[in-house]
Amino acid sequence: MKRIKNGFHKLVKKLRKKMKHIKEDHVIRNYFKENVLFVTFVIASVLNATILRFFCMHSIENFLSWKALVADTAVVVLLGSFGHLLKPKSRFAYWLGINIFLTGICVVNSVYYTFYTSFASISMLSLTQYIGDVGDAVVENVLQLKDMIYVIGPIAITIAHLKLKKKNHYKKVDLKSDRKKKTIHTIAFAGLLGIIFVMTMSSLDVSRFLKQWNKEYIVMRFGIYVYQANDVVTSIQPKINSMFGYDKANKDFMDYFAEEREPVGNDYTNLLKGKNVIVLHGESMMTNAMVLSFNGEELTPNLNKMASEGMFFSNFYSQVSVGTSSDSELTYNTSLMPTKSGTAFVSYSDRTYVSIPKLLKEQGYYTFSMHANNADFWNRRQMYNAIGYDKFYSKSDYDVTKENVIGLGLSDKEFFRQSIEKIQKINEEQEHWYGVLIMLSNHTPFSDTEKYGEYNVDITETITLEDGTTEETTYPYMEGTKLGNYFKSLHYADAALGEFMAGLEEAGLLENTVVILYGDHDARLPKKDYNKLYNYNMETHEMREEEDELYREYDSYLYELGRRVPFIIWSKDIIGTEKNREYYNVMGMYDVQPTLGNMIGYQNKYALGHDIFSIGENNIVVFPNGNWVTNNVYYNSQKAEYLSLSDQPISEEEIANNTEYANKLLDVSNNMIVFDLLNPEKNNSITEKDGEERK
Numbered sequence: 001m002k003r004i005k006n007g008f009h010k011l012v013k014k015l016r017k018k019m020k021h022i023k024e025d026h027v028i029r030n031y032f033k034e035n036v037l038f039v040t041f042v043i044a045s046v047l048n049a050t051i052l053r054f055f056c057m058h059s060i061e062n063f064l065s066w067k068a069l070v071a072d073t074a075v076v077v078l079l080g081s082f083g084h085l086l087k088p089k090s091r092f093a094y095w096l097g098i099n100i101f102l103t104g105i106c107v108v109n110s111v112y113y114t115f116y117t118s119f120a121s122i123s124m125l126s127l128t129q130y131i132g133d134v135g136d137a138v139v140e141n142v143l144q145l146k147d148m149i150y151v152i153g154p155i156a157i158t159i160a161h162l163k164l165k166k167k168n169h170y171k172k173v174d175l176k177s178d179r180k181k182k183t184i185h186t187i188a189f190a191g192l193l194g195i196i197f198v199m200t201m202s203s204l205d206v207s208r209f210l211k212q213w214n215k216e217y218i219v220m221r222f223g224i225y226v227y228q229a230n231d232v233v234t235s236i237q238p239k240i241n242s243m244f245g246y247d248k249a250n251k252d253f254m255d256y257f258a259e260e261r262e263p264v265g266n267d268y269t270n271l272l273k274g275k276n277v278i279v280l281h282g283e284s285m286m287t288n289a290m291v292l293s294f295n296g297e298e299l300t301p302n303l304n305k306m307a308s309e310g311m312f313f314s315n316f317y318s319q320v321s322v323g324t325s326s327d328s329e330l331t332y333n334t335s336l337m338p339t340k341s342g343t344a345f346v347s348y349s350d351r352t353y354v355s356i357p358k359l360l361k362e363q364g365y366y367t368f369s370m371h372a373n374n375a376d377f378w379n380r381r382q383m384y385n386a387i388g389y390d391k392f393y394s395k396s397d398y399d400v401t402k403e404n405v406i407g408l409g410l411s412d413k414e415f416f417r418q419s420i421e422k423i424q425k426i427n428e429e430q431e432h433w434y435g436v437l438i439m440l441s442n443h444t445p446f447s448d449t450e451k452y453g454e455y456n457v458d459i460t461e462t463i464t465l466e467d468g469t470t471e472e473t474t475y476p477y478m479e480g481t482k483l484g485n486y487f488k489s490l491h492y493a494d495a496a497l498g499e500f501m502a503g504l505e506e507a508g509l510l511e512n513t514v515v516i517l518y519g520d521h522d523a524r525l526p527k528k529d530y531n532k533l534y535n536y537n538m539e540t541h542e543m544r545e546e547e548d549e550l551y552r553e554y555d556s557y558l559y560e561l562g563r564r565v566p567f568i569i570w571s572k573d574i575i576g577t578e579k580n581r582e583y584y585n586v587m588g589m590y591d592v593q594p595t596l597g598n599m600i601g602y603q604n605k606y607a608l609g610h611d612i613f614s615i616g617e618n619n620i621v622v623f624p625n626g627n628w629v630t631n632n633v634y635y636n637s638q639k640a641e642y643l644s645l646s647d648q649p650i651s652e653e654e655i656a657n658n659t660e661y662a663n664k665l666l667d668v669s670n671n672m673i674v675f676d677l678l679n680p681e682k683n684n685s686i687t688e689k690d691g692e693e694r695k
């Protein structure tokens with residue numbers, strides 16, 4: 001005991017001496033003086049990472065997160081430490097090189113975040129070819145001043161270097177320096193920061209770090225550099241993973257589906273049996289927009305008509321990740337969730353899927369997809385083999401001219417017109433058919449405004465003057481905003497929908513046909529534009545100030561809930577029946593396959609979603625980032641916070657259970673795709689006939 005005490009005293013004495021030495025000999029000041037370039041490199045690199053968090057996190061607490069600062073500093077100091085081994089002259093090149101590399105990471109992520117509200121992954125590198133195709137969308141969405149600010153890093157280092165060179169600094173420093181010692185000390189300092197960081201990690205941090213899908217959280221806690229390094233590992237992992245860990249994945253999968261989900265008959269069973277099916281993939285269509293009118297003119301009159309005549313699911317959510325359109329197609333067709341890294345359409349097009357076209361083919365349906373875009377976009381050409389369409393009508397099957405293009409490609413009106421001719425032919429040749437038509441015109445950045453036709457999103461009033469003459473006054477409202485342009489674009493797409501329905505009717509194609517429409521995902525519009533939309537005072541024609549009690553902040557929850565997309569099932573024989581109504585239970589894209597299965601007559605044993613008419617108000621919609629929503633609550637897993645949506649009390653237990661359910665579902669879904677668990681040739685546990693026809 002005495003020995004320990006003595007030892008402790010000695011240590012304290014030594015530390016005191018060291019501190020005194022640091023203080024009296026101005027060690028810190030001298031260190032900074034001797035290592036101006038290294039310190040500039042560290043500050044510039046850490047600052048860039050901080051700026052990135054500032055632009056992406058939208059909250060002071062997040063971007064100044066000390067944990068991320070420590071992690072960023074540790075990484076930068078470690079990477080920079082090896083520069084000390086070089087001659088002072090060469091150090092500049094080394095640190096500048098590293099800083100340019102780190103700056104590149106910040107720029108790419110900044111651009112990527114603007115486009116996808118997520119952080120970049122090297123597994124997306126194979127997707128960059130599509131960025132060229134999106135043309136306008138990239139230029140308008142991507143090239144912003146805030147993405148360029150990061151060049152201040154390399155500039156600062158270069159300026160510091162030039163100044164030091166002028167002062168002959170390097171020669172002076174070289175005489176004093178012991179390169180190896182300095183390198184070891186710097187590595188030790190990075191290590192110390194690393195230890196401090198690891199010691200403060202919570203179990204939640206560890207689990208999220210390993211899973212990597214909650215990218216925002218990881219960048220917030222671990223900084224962008226650690227995130228990116230982790231991403232490289234997790235992106236390569238699927239390839240390695242599909243070699244190892246198969247048994248565990250398969251066991252989890254079998255356990256998950258162990259309970260036989262016997263189909264429960266309900267009022268909707270076989271309602272659509274034997275009908276031909278037209279599915280409309282409504283590009284960027286959003287439910288919230290359906291209630292809007294400008295100057296007395298409905299924004300989406302045709303969509304509204306379809307909703308009011310059919311079965312309209314008003315709390316329906318898309319569940320896409322970075323694969324946007326392709327993810328919505330995946331989930332719609334297979335009742336599986338998007339993969340955690342990469343996209344299923346691009347990275348996993350060689351896997352086996354139980355899809356709607358395959359299930360319908362077993363019932364003698366001819367199945368096809370129509371999309372007047374390049375067939376390779378989102379790797380559709382390949383992936384459609386896995387989904388099992390009989391035919392894919394793509395751009396080369398359409399007459400596309402300079403005149404009939406809007407935004408990304410053939411205008412929706414022209415696409416529908418030409419498609420009706422094709423469907424007519426199919427109808428003559430096939431007894432039962434099922435076709436998906438993917439719309440395109442209503443695609444971000446919604447800037448082809450002169451082609452959308454007239455739709456005024458400002459407020460125009462006609463005033464009668466004293467002498468009886470009238471005068472028109474226009475008050476500025478949504479004109480010139482991105483949201484305003486979206487409305488014009490959506491109004492066009494809606495008009496195309498109207499023409500399509502009329503065209504089908506004229507061609508006699510609506511008699512034994514059900515038309516299904518889903519919005520593929522939200523339009524990723526700026527929150528500030530929604531604040532403008534909802535805080536305009538129609539009487540005074542002024543914007544309400546935040547202090548105004550009627551001011552309605554479009555906060556992050558409203559934004560998430562506002563991402564709902566329409567889902568409509570329409571057929572002539574539904575109109576006017578008791579089924580022709582609005583359905584309020586929350587529903588996700590993954591519920592479509594089972595719901596239609598019950599109505600048309602097929603079953604996929606391995607669906608993650610449910611028949612909405614069986615699960616009813618107990619449904620839960622899981623999002624790829626781990627968030628989830630029920631009729632009662634929206635849970636944000638990134639913030640570990642929730643918003644109550646009903647009067648029902650919410651227990652901690654309910655939150656915990658649903659969160660566990662969501663995590664399990666995401667894991668199982670991911671494994672099913674990555675390990676190709678639905679392939680009967682590779683997986684003995686499942687049989688060829690797992691997607692059987694319902695009895």
Ligand code: GP9
Binds near residue numbers: 325326438443
């Ligand atoms: C591309 C179209 C749009 O063919 O489906 O894809 P998105 O950009 O919405 O993912």
Ligand code: MN
Binds near residue numbers: 283284324325326521
């Ligand atoms: Mn889309």
